[in-house]
Amino acid sequence: MAYTYLITGATSDVGRTLIERLLHNAPTDTLVLAQGCGDLAKMAELCRRYPGQLRTYDVDLSDRAKVDAFVEVLAADAPAPTHFIHLPALPVVNTKFKAFDQRRFDLDLEIEVHSAVRICKAVLPAMVRAKFGRVLFIQTSYTIGCPPKNTAAYVMAKSAIGGLVKSLAVEYAKFGITVNCVAPSMMETHFLKDTPDLIVQAAAEDNPMGRNATPADVVPAMAFLLSDEAGFITGVTLPVTGGSAIV
Template structure:
């Protein structure tokens, strides 16, 4: 059976690292549907490496209508995803709670949580009808001080994953989360808990595989992530 990977936030360092590992394993008929926002040039080298296997989409997840248009096009054009990997998010910014930015929080919630709600409502029933599927969310570890906005959204995603995992368990669909420590960037270079995106990918590939068919509703810590729940 052909595999269709829907990767949102595909242009992030973690999304790119995942696709680098996925691409060599794809067979004829397999696809990666890769969503980014204004930064699809980051996919150019991967698209050139295996032409035809990646279908890039530019969609601004802060805009609900853009999310709906994106999902509508996927439904009209491609088979239902067999694997959903949901990685989008605004860049985390440490801010004292006294200066909590409601507008930025609303945007980050739209990008990460609201889009996940629509995505899962669109595709999980189709996965269940097919009798199998893998869904993977990026959540987070123990929240740092002055990161209330990120903590709220990530905790909500984890709650959504647990609820969906329980609802769809009998249908052959698994819904899990990965919770790495802070990913290595220029901002986190001095953080001993920072994790290279490449170090996260093996755990993602495992949870997306058939070997993980009996693992459902878990949050898997990686590096500086939180304890397994």
Template sequence: MAYTYLITGATSDVGAALIRHLLTEAPGEDRTILAQGCGDLARLDALVQQFPGRIVTFDADLSSPEAVDALCARFGKDLPCPTHFVHLPALPVVNAKFKAFDEARFQKDWEIQVHSAVKLCKAVLPAMSKAKFGRVLFIQTSYTIGCPPKNTAAYVMNKSAIGGLVKSLAVEYARFGITVNCVAPSMMETHFLKDTPDLIVQAAAADNPMGRNATPEDVAPAMAFLLSEEARFITGVTLPVTGGSAIV
């Protein structure tokens, strides 16, 4: 079977690691990656060269509902309908006390993470339902498991909304052979942390039972599993990838 993976936020470190994993773990399978970025597609140049003809890149500003609508209209036309949808985009975490809550930034992140997810799911789920097969995967955070750290209200609120969407879609679409899941990594040392003070990053590593923070290479295999045929009876779950720092 030919698989088409739509990966939004593909230019992130996690997105690149997942693409590399998907295209190397099953070299005999027919897999095409639709990789979305926003003004940063050059980050995927090395992968495009490594896997010629396997990755289709496109630029779309997910903070713009109009741009998301335009993207959704392309599926089944100049872009194939995805069999797999992985939604990764988010603004970098900003640690700020609630009294300094930035409503404009929160709204932008809501559009990028949540509103675009709703629109894209509405666009891709009908074809998956007709085919009686589909995989949908989101990235949450260990911050939504148990007690979150202080000064992360905006980030936790958006990620919690994603968790609610996952559970609702999982129940509604299970009968169509579609699974909907999340991975919830602990802190990963990527460019996503560029606005997070080093002391916070170092403290998270010291507090982790494994003595370090996560890497994209830790998370990509877990994501690939939830996207696989072997995970066909797993839906509506949030899988912690935390080195033991958050356990459910």
């Protein structure tokens, strides 16, 4: 069975690291459908290294009409995804709730949650027919236990993803489809560009391992949940936290 991976937020540090892992030594009929938004230049090296196995799409996930057009293009021009990995998120804005930015929160929900719902509705029927599928989201350790202060918008959006995962997991398990999350602790990527250095340093110092996570720490857990071997694991949120959040 040839695998087709649909990855949204593929231009992120995590997305590119995951693509490298998925395509390295993969059969030549393995295909990655990679979505980015205005930043597809980041995929140039991967496209060069894996010609014919990586197709890129520039899509604004905050626009519902563009998301719907995207899934129509995929249905017409690409094999049905066997795997769907949803990674997009806006950088965390650390701000007190009294300064809550409703417009930014609505944008977060569109990109992280509403686009995921629309794409899942498009790709899950083919997985049902195939009696196989893997769906994976990225959440956050902030949803495990007590979250840090001043992250209400981020925590609410990620909590919505957690609810979607549990609901889809129980509904689609009988069709051989698994739906899971990874929940990293603070990960040092471009995603932290708006986070003050003192907060990043404090998180590293507070982690039992004395550092923050990296994509290289998180991607192996993602790859496992996407694998054939993880076929009896569904509805879980797997912490990848160096011990800073334990369930």
